[in-house]
Amino acid sequence: TDSVLILPHREVILENSKNSDSNSDILEQIFKEESDREWSGIFFKKEQVSLLNYLPNETVIFLDEPELIFDQLEKYSQQIEQAYQTKISELDLKPEINFQMEADLLKKNLLNSKRIEHQTLAAEADFNFRQQETVNFNSNLELLKDSLEDFKSKGFGTIIACDNVGQKQRLEELLGQAASHVFCDIGLLESGFIFPEINLAVLTDHQIFTRYLHRYKPPKFKEGIALSSYKSLTPGDYVVHIDFGIGKYYGLETLKVDGRKKEFLLLYYLNNDKLFVPLEEFNRVQKYVGKDGAPPLTRLGGPGWDKIKAQTKKGIKEIAQDLLKLYAERKTRPGFPYSADTVWQKQLEDSFIYQETEDQLKTIADVKADLEKPNPMDRLVCGDVGYGKTEVAIRAAFKVVLEGKQVAVLVPTTVLAFQHLNSFSERLRDFPVRIEMLSRFKTKKEQKAILEDLKAGKADIVIGTHRLLQKDVIFKELGLVIIDEEHRFGVVAKEKLKQLRHLVDALTLTATPIPRTMQLSLIGARDLSLINTPPKNRLPIQTEIIYFDENKIGEAITRELLRGGQVYFVHNRIQSIEQVCQLLKSMIPDLKIAIAHGQLPEKKLEQIMTDFYHQKYNCLLSTAIIESGLDIPTVNTIIINRAEHFGLADLYQLRGRVGRSYHKAYAYLIVPSFSSLNETARKRLKAIQQFSQLGSNFHLALKDLEIRGAGNLLGSKQHGFLEKVGVDMYFKLLEETIQELKGEKITPPLEVKVESELDIYIPTEFISDESTRIEIYTKLAQINNLSQLEELKTELQDRFGKLTIEVENLLNVTELKVLAKERLIEKVALKKDNLELEFAETKRFSRIELERITTAVSLPMEFRPEQKFKVVIKLEQDDSNQLEQTKNILLKI
Structure with missing residues (x-):
């Protein structure tokens, strides 16, 4: 050189x-x-x-x-x-x-x-653009090319937003040379637009091909779907592999193994050791949810992880035994079997002015079925705010009252007691049912009279706070306890509630599910009903994070008042609430404002709530006392001052006070400045803003768990174990321990392996986004039948266009796995001209079965009765499609 x-x-x-x-x-x-x-x-x-x-x-x-x-x-x-x-x-x-x-x-x-x-915080000013509409091209490509040429001659930049990669590729091919000065990319827009001021034209593929976008339908969140969509992995996330422990996810890697391409999850462990997880084992990897900060990484190759799992399982036994005891007591305790529905029950249900949702009807049927059984009910009804849990409670209460029994409705706050009194009274006004409220709103004399009537059986339903749990409250014949938002009661109150459950039927309502509560329900310690479907025409709440800006706040309040609505303004400091009141009055002089907080005299607070309910005021300035309370359809704007001081569940409950009608609702979260917030507060505010869609309470419950770590989820003893292995692994071990204590045999699910010389993966040219590829791999790992596979295949074609050969192979291999699993085959190996099938240890064959297989397949085969029964079949050499031939053989076995 x-x-x-x-x-x-x-x-x-x-x-x-x-x-x-x-x-x-x-x-x-x-x-x-x-x-x-x-x-x-x-x-x-x-x-x-x-x-x-x-x-x-x-x-x-x-x-x-x-x-x-x-x-x-x-x-x-x-x-x-x-x-x-x-x-x-x-x-x-x-x-x-x-x-x-x-x-x-x-x-x-x-x-x-x-x-x-x-910026996460809302912009300080709105920008209005003078835009022009674009034409619909009705699949006329010549008209499109002429328009693109026109835009080019005028010096316009042109963007075409396509729904998916397949549509983008299709459009670029059809446009040919005309696409050279056009930027095509993935993006969902309802319609195109032209901005002459900045020389920009934006078109959409559905306007070009006349495939109009369907309006977004709020999803119905099922437990599994909520978990999988919430847990999408991003590089840097901590994960738990069932067999190898806690590692760090670094992305997807495509590697050549035995001459064929496969895609792997790349995980890093202690000392930068790498683990490549093949796509067929994606379901063995879970996102780590547990303690705040970074959990310690596991060392690969040592006994450490198995030791941690064994220690955790040993520690779990204590809580598992308590759960089994509770479960056994529920099954053996005698209860009161209520009769089938009466004519009055039908009249009450027919008088409901709204259309029940599918989930609501199922939950009502579940509760009635429980009440008609000879064992006491202990059911948790979990649904988003405003999804109709109260109606479920009213119908259950009425069924119990019709049999001469009494009902106690326990709520955490006096405001919620007042709300339930209105709701129950309104629904049951045409029936001879006496409803009372016992709380600090009542005088000593009034409380004494109610207590005497309860003891004499003259009051049918009593609604109250923890006051109902005191010793002087005696029922003549209590039949049902309805508990609203149990997690908001104190430790002493919870203990008393636990004792009550042993005696009568119990129905618990919650809008903010505690993950532990959900898990316990799923493993049989408690029955669970989910109301995931929003009422018809209910809209998501628009949520904005803002600074304390008088113009922005004044504009939000004025806009609500102009449409005849009312406003909540939450300020959670009683010491300065009067100053905020004066500030609001100076901003909007004709504002009719009332102040509500827990230190007001009982009668005055009750009067303020009643007056606001009847629209004598158009703004209620209050502390968080309204959090699980008023249900007023005319209130559709809420402003929460110093939102960073509230927990995620609290913010969610407060936001749920609005949007109870068919009007668009708004929530404004005021913070001093985003940079002054700690990391936890930032995550919390971003989460509440992110999960604004209807039914997102499950997402928030899990997000809250991730933000605050495990907290006191299971008590201090179990907390340490949960941190070591993560939430998912903890509950998996808990379920295994319960099975062992019950004397049940733990049979691990059959996992089928398919060995082939084909390329089986999702190429980046087909799906470029890594998180989307993981989503598809996860869906494939969860497929249990051929109809699910067909649905996924249709979805892939619809979203991404024509399937590549590698994706076709991947879907075909998944089909083989489904067929093999049904036949207790745990390994399918395609080796040159041979097909090897290895059966599970539990599979046994009779002579008649072997003869049937030999006749049905009609190909040379060899049986190897080893520890695991094997069949080696000689494939037809002239058949190039081994996967198709293997499928046909499996169908015959």
Whole structure:
């Protein structure tokens, strides 16, 4: 070679003329350790430059949360300053701090650049664009090409938003050369538009091909779906592999194994050990949900993980025994079997002015079936706010009252007691049912009269707070206890509720499911009903995070008042609530505002609630006392001050106070500044904003668990075990332990392996997005029958276009797995011209069965009765499609 370019091994080079003995002495004094070399820059005069200086002038910079970026920049500068001061205190020389660009200058350069800013908080101003509509092309490609040429001649940039990769590829092929000056990308838009001011035209593929987008339908969240969609993996997430323990997910990797391509999950363990998880084992990997911060990684190859699982299982036995005892007591305790529905019951149900949802009807049927059994009911009804849980409770209460029994409705707050009194009274007003409310709203004299009537059996239904749990409350014949939001009661109250459950039927209602409660319901300690379907025409609540901006707040309140609605303003500090009241009045002088909080006299609070209910006020300024309370259809805007001080479940409950009618509802969460919030508060606010769709309470319950760690989910003893293995693994071990204690044999699910020389994976050309590929692999791993597989195949074709050969292979292999599993075959191996089938240990064959198989398959075969029964079949050499031939053989076995 003629020349060699040798790069310096340090960022800073001293010129020979300056490298005197004195300088060398100084440098030797400064850099005593190799690690000190990183500070060399502070002693040399350099021009202040940053990466921005090297970018082209027209570069667009994307700032994700600029406020946080500038806040971190300031903190970093302070850290550098402190480190600098510490370093020079050891020296005689005092060099200037000229080694980094000043934070203010860097911030100024960023703000002067072309940029796009992404902020979680709502923008301080709305921007209105004068746009023009685009035409529908009705599949006329010549008209489309003419329009694209017209846009080009006018100097317009053109974007075409396509629904999926398949549509994008199809459009680019059809447009040919005309697509060279058009930017096609994936994006869901309802319609296209033209912005003449900025020379931009945006079209959509469904306008081009006349395939109009269906309007979004709120999903029905089932337990499994909610979990899988919530747990989508992103690089950097901690995961738990059932066999190998806790690792860190780094993405998908495509590798060649035995000459064929396969896709793997790449996991990192302790000491940077790698584990490649093949796609057929994706279901053995779960996202880690447990403690806050990073859990310790497991060491691969040692007994550590098995030891942790064994310790956890041993510790779980205690809680498992308690659950089994509770379950056994429920089955053996005698209860009161109620009669089938009467004419009055039917009249009550026919008088319901709304259309019941499918889930609501199923839940009502479940509750009635429980009441008609000879064992006591203990059912948890879980549904989003406003999904009709109260109607379920009213119908159950009425059924019990018709048999001469009494009903106690326990609620955590007096406000909720007042709400339920209105709801029950309204629904049962045409029937001879006496309903009372026992709470601090009542005087001593009134309380005494109600207690006497309960004892004498004159009051049929009593609604109250923990006051109902006191010793002086005696029923003549209590039949049913309805508990609303049990998790909001104190420890003592919960113990009393547990005792009550032993005596009578119990129905628990909740809108914010505690994950443990959900899990216990699923393993049989408690019955569970889910109401996942929103009422007809119910709309999602638009949620915005804002600063305390008087204009924004005033605009939100005024907009609600102009459409004849009412507003909640939540300020959770009684000391300063009057000042907030005066501020709101100064902003909107004609605002009719009432103040409500827990320290008001009982009668006054009751009167304020009643007056607001009857629209004598149009704004209720209150503490969080309304959290699980008023159900007023005319209130469709809520503003929550200092939202960062509330828990996720609390915010969700507060937001659920609005949007109870068919009007669009708004929730504004006020924070001082996003940068001043800690990481937990930021995650919490982002979660409440993210999960604004109807029925998202399951997502939020799991998100809350992830944000706050396990908390006191299972008590301190179990908490440590849960952190070590994660929530999913913990409950898997709990279920196994319960099975063992019951004396049941634990049979692991049959997992079928298919060995083939074909490429079986999802290429990036077919689905480029990694998280979407994981979603599809996860769906494939969960398929149990051929109809599910056919649905997924249709979905893939619809979303991504024509299937590639690799994806076809993947679907065919999944089909073989389903067929093999039905026949207790745990391994299918395609080796050149041979097909090997290995059966599960539990599978036994009679002579008649073997003869039937031989006749049906009619190909040369060999039986190998080893520990696991094997069949080796010679495939037809002229049949190139081995997968199809294997499928036909399996169908005959």
